Amino acid sequence: MTSSAPEIRTICCIGAGYVGGPTMAVIADRCPQIRVTVVDLNEVRIAAWNAADLSKLPVYEPGLDAVVGRCRGRNLFFTTAVEESIAGADMVFLSVNTPTKTKGLGAGQASDLRWVEASARQVAACAQGHTIVVEKSTLPVRTAETVKAILSAAQGSVEGSHGKTFSVLSNPEFLAEGTAIGDLEQPDRVLIGGEAPAAIEALAAIYANWVPADRILRTNLWSSELSKLTANAFLAQRISSINSIAAFCEATGADVQEVARAIGSDSRIGSKFLKAGPGFGGSCFQKDILNLVYLCGHYGLHEVAAYWQSVVELNTWQQHRIARLVVNRLFGTVTGKRVALLGFAFKADTNDTREAPAIRIARDLLEEGAQLAIYDPKVSTAQMTSDLGRQPAASQQKQAADLSGEGSWLACGSVAEAVHGADAAVILTEWQEFRGLPWQELAAQMRQPAWLFDARAVADVEAVRQAGLRLWRVGDGQQG
Numbered sequence: 001m002t003s004s005a006p007e008i009r010t011i012c013c014i015g016a017g018y019v020g021g022p023t024m025a026v027i028a029d030r031c032p033q034i035r036v037t038v039v040d041l042n043e044v045r046i047a048a049w050n051a052a053d054l055s056k057l058p059v060y061e062p063g064l065d066a067v068v069g070r071c072r073g074r075n076l077f078f079t080t081a082v083e084e085s086i087a088g089a090d091m092v093f094l095s096v097n098t099p100t101k102t103k104g105l106g107a108g109q110a111s112d113l114r115w116v117e118a119s120a121r122q123v124a125a126c127a128q129g130h131t132i133v134v135e136k137s138t139l140p141v142r143t144a145e146t147v148k149a150i151l152s153a154a155q156g157s158v159e160g161s162h163g164k165t166f167s168v169l170s171n172p173e174f175l176a177e178g179t180a181i182g183d184l185e186q187p188d189r190v191l192i193g194g195e196a197p198a199a200i201e202a203l204a205a206i207y208a209n210w211v212p213a214d215r216i217l218r219t220n221l222w223s224s225e226l227s228k229l230t231a232n233a234f235l236a237q238r239i240s241s242i243n244s245i246a247a248f249c250e251a252t253g254a255d256v257q258e259v260a261r262a263i264g265s266d267s268r269i270g271s272k273f274l275k276a277g278p279g280f281g282g283s284c285f286q287k288d289i290l291n292l293v294y295l296c297g298h299y300g301l302h303e304v305a306a307y308w309q310s311v312v313e314l315n316t317w318q319q320h321r322i323a324r325l326v327v328n329r330l331f332g333t334v335t336g337k338r339v340a341l342l343g344f345a346f347k348a349d350t351n352d353t354r355e356a357p358a359i360r361i362a363r364d365l366l367e368e369g370a371q372l373a374i375y376d377p378k379v380s381t382a383q384m385t386s387d388l389g390r391q392p393a394a395s396q397q398k399q400a401a402d403l404s405g406e407g408s409w410l411a412c413g414s415v416a417e418a419v420h421g422a423d424a425a426v427i428l429t430e431w432q433e434f435r436g437l438p439w440q441e442l443a444a445q446m447r448q449p450a451w452l453f454d455a456r457a458v459a460d461v462e463a464v465r466q467a468g469l470r471l472w473r474v475g476d477g478q479q480g
């Protein structure tokens with residue numbers, strides 16, 4: 001740390017979500033000298049972060065329970081006391097959600113910044129002395145200007161402000177859910193964008209407790225904000241690219257897994273993020289690309305906007321395509337048929353369902369009249385109810401007896417329960433337990449001829465075939 005950088009003793013993070021919670025837990029773990037308080041408006045969420053039983057934390061993330069168990073009550077605190085926590089903090093992280101706007105200017109594309117703005121106003125009102133404000137949420141480029149404008153209005157102008165001053169930094173988080181703890185403990189890089197060198201160095205000094213110096217990158221504010229959007233856009237683009245090729249493989253007899261291996265061994269392309277599947281989900285990719293599209297449009301770069309828009313369109317198409325092909329293979333109709341959906345989370349090792357491909361695919365199948373039996377090891381029935389926008393069937397018996405032709409769904413406690421009496425199983429999340437399923441036993445419980453639709457290409461092909469199931473596997477042109 002340079003001599004001018006203030007030493008940070010207290011941190012407050014606004015937003016105890018999938019990003020704020022794990023990030024602050026790791027900072028507290030690696031910096032026992034810093035008191036870290038995570039605040040949230042949502043009392044239920046805070047209560048869950050304080051649950052004595054660490055398996056009840058609101059975010060399921062492998063390894064998170066151990067980190068929280070080590071630090072909570074020592075130098076890591078979860079509370080709804082937002083104002084006090086801000087007042088006592090040397091550094092405030094903004095980690096509130098920034099969903100796509102659903103109405104008004106930029107609806108469907110622009111990010112809704114009302115929570116960021118509200119948080120900035122809260123910081124402006126409650127902070128004392130010098131406070132470094134760090135944007136952790138993914139934000140549209142130049143959001144820091146808004147945050148700065150709000151903070152500078154408070155700077156020195158409020159009665160009794162006692163020389164209240166602020167510095168604003170952008171420090172986007174690159175963790176992926178499911179591997180958040182490893183990503184935080186050993187990041188490829190930490191990005192700090194800012195103007196004031198002292199503030200930048202104060203934050204860099206925190207990360208220096210566990211991140212090698214050459215992995216801490218410093219940029220200007222705007223580069224930092226745009227780097228996060230660009231990283232997500234590039235990652236998502238790879239998935240749409242491989243999914244487009246998967247469809248082409250299915251049409252031509254090639255196998256996308258072989259193609260991915262072949263192209264991925266070119267070191268310029270690289271082997272990661274080339275798994276074909278039911279399309280990307282998660283809270284970031286779609287939202288960030290739409291935001292990029294909106295910003296490009298705003299600056300008159302219409303061709304650039306259309307280019308990135310196509311990445312999202314391909315993703316949506318892939319999800320509808322999978323639902324359509326399930327219907328087609330089941331003799332053109334799923335009305336009244338039991339279809340088991342294996343996996344609902346947007347990827348393995350998380351309970352997060354935001355933008356999960358399962359939602360769109362389930363909705364399409366419900367529209368077609370299917371009776372869905374959904375199993376996910378970590379997603380609650382309440383979450384599925386909210387995502388599907390309709391209540392589950394009262395019981396399996398009631399569901400089966402319903403001859404109205406209306407789609408219905410219910411949550412199951414195991415794979416075996418979900419596939420019982422089903423015409424098809426559809427794997428939508430790559431949970432480890434779906435890799436070694438006893439297909440012989442399961443197939444015996446299904447209505448024949450039964451199908452397995454493996455949208456993640458995780459099932460053991462031999463075992464599935466030996467069980468006499470018909471198989472469709474994403475991107476495999478040799479089968480089905």
Ligand code: UDX
Binds near residue numbers: 039096137138
């Ligand atoms: C993150 C990032 O912060 C977001 O920008 C990114 O692009 C998506 O992921 P995440 O932590 O996943 O957000 O969001 P979420 O789990 O919704 O958590 C945000 C929390 O902030 C919620 O618990 C919400 O209650 C809280 N919040 C929101 C506040 O405490 N105050 C507010 O004013 C608004």
Ligand code: UDX
Binds near residue numbers: 235275276278
């Ligand atoms: C992503 C970025 O990876 C992370 O850096 C950023 O901070 C937040 O957004 P996340 O959405 O949590 O992280 O998970 P990620 O592993 O990127 O997966 C996103 C989606 O892409 C998932 O639905 C996943 O199943 C899908 N995916 C990923 C594929 O379909 N194929 C792949 O090869 C990789």
